[in-house]
Amino acid sequence: MKQLLAIEYTKLKKLNSLRVILLIYFAIVPLWMFFLGFFFTNAMKGLPFAPTEEELYSFPGVWRFLTYSASWFNLLLGVTIVIITCNEIHFRTMKQNVIDGLTKQQIIASKFYVVFAIAVLVTLYSVVLGFLIGGFYSGFGGFYKNIHYIPTYFLQTIGYFSFAFFFAVLVKRPALSIIFFIVSFIVEFIIGIIINGTISDIPYQFFPLNIFSSLTPVPFFEKVIQAQEIKTGNSVWIMPDWLQYVLSGVYIMIFFVIAYRVLKKRDL
């Protein structure tokens, strides 16, 4: 593991696109958070589920709101994973790595470590940001409540990144992979709407990208569901958290295993 991490670090430390995307991410997450906060507390004022500023920025609510806001930019980070992976295929360095002695399992493992390391980095950033914002608004008392949204966000980033990696291995071409990666979110969403409208709203909850997305729900999600149940008189089935975690893990595993099988079978 240490050897593979050292190899990946040498490869990535001077990759400008990674630096730029990470910097954009670090800058945009707090800005987006405050923009969303402004929108929720002002534009939605009067609605029964509209949150207050205190609910969003104070402990313990800040963890949920922060991870929800940050989750919007997992797509951006996913694009980084696509770029990193496709570069290796495009530059033929993946092939050269194998020629030099890496096994295809090690290639997959090393990319998993990259995914893991970037997920750790952005999660740590969220922790720092959450502490600063929460501390500023409410002091540090009770900061540990709802902090489970941090590991959940970590799981979510790994989920999106593994999906991005899977796509990059499958499609190989950087531009095409990025397009497919982004379009797949839209396609899954449209399929979800069709299924929700024609069959039931349960199957869509099992779709991979929807599961990853549900890991960091909008802060007033339960209130919306409650309002809907009152309005329709029907109870809504929401997937329990534990099942979301398990299925996220299963999907992550599936994406990496398929990527490995594709790579193993494929001539480099």
Add this chain to the structure above:
Amino acid sequence: MNDVILEIKGLHKKYKDITALESLDLKVERGQVFGLLGPNGSGKTTTLAILLGALNATKGTFSWFGNGEKDENRLRIGALLETPNFYPYLNAIDNLQVVGKIKQMTNIDERIEIVLKRVNLWERRTSKFRTFSLGMKQRLAIASAMLSDPEVLVLDEPTNGLDPQGIAEIRNLVISIAAEGKTILIASHILDEVEKICTHVAILRKGQLLQAGTLDEIMTQDRMYLIKSVDLKALESAIGSIAQLKLIRSVESELLVSAGDTLNPADLNRLIAEKGIYLSGLREHRKNLETTFLEIIES
């Protein structure tokens, strides 16, 4: 210590309808400089790519160091396959650092300095790979192959993109590495280069092995003569009627003939004179690898 470095048995590679390699059997022993020869599309690169784990064989097996097809074998091999493949945004040192870490080397910095100096790239060590000329890229690839001081070097067209001076440098480099007792497997279609470097050769055509052996075994099978007479057409037809002679090709106003392994110039002159043709010129042609190669390929 196992003297057989590489053993290939029935190696076969098929791409949909195209057979790139057909039942290849080869053995390379320690210390040999083994040349894989063949025209474009003969299966040289395919063979090397399979041996280096970049392609999956359709059938057949190979074994490095008597240790089968294990991935770890490649850590003991330095290889350049087709084009130099490096990270364009990294400099020469960082690119070699990646290779050194893959090879699990402990003396990476020291070796990087040695190999970059050996290929004359030390001055450009901090330049990004994307700024290198084709020749420099090729030299970096050779440096990378030599980085771990491997037991075996596999070089696929190592002089591609190099100028005549660069070609000579690489040739001398390979000769000096061979002199250290390393085993070298080299694929090339520059026959002059192979003749100067290799101890053994295998000739491939359309994925099939035509001949393999030492350079001497391959090259000294027949004696070759360049002959001429006033009537070249009559001479050509006379050669066709003599069983011991084989016309290879016409070379300007002369004919290149193969005369078996025993026929001396006097015998040759006599045989042709018996057909009523008198030679106005006869000289022995030193058979080089190119001639041999063309003979084998065209036969």
